[in-house]
Amino acid sequence: MDWKIYYGDGSTFSSDQGSPQDAPPWNIEIILEATHKEGVLRLSGKDYYWFDSTLGQWSAGDFMGMMDYILRHSTVKVARSMCTRDFELLFARAVADPDFPTKSLRNYPREGPPYRDEQP
Helix, strand or coil: CCEEEEECCCCEEECCCCCHHHCCCCCEEEEEEEECCCEEEEEECCCEEEEECCCCEEEEECHHHHHHHHHHHCCCCCCCCCCHHHHHHHHHHHHCCCCCCCCCCCCHHHHCCCCCCCCC
């Protein structure tokens, strides 16, 4: 066994049962990982846990540590706040982008309601 996750409800999930991606993602309390140096590594007391396939090991950390991992290994992108006036100028530029056809239909589930006087 390479690793085992202990959950807050007392259940466990190990490398013998599946991959790190198969493990339930909520309520992780402790992860044991077999290592050559320590024999066993015990990760606990952190807010987030992730298996870093680049490193070949489990990692644990705070929100920024988790975000560092996610931004290096996924297509998640992060927004930032900006001044309303600047956003409106940027949005108008995006609406008029010549590289895309004229909008013909609104996808409410993905786009939400129109922004200001945006059409359609």
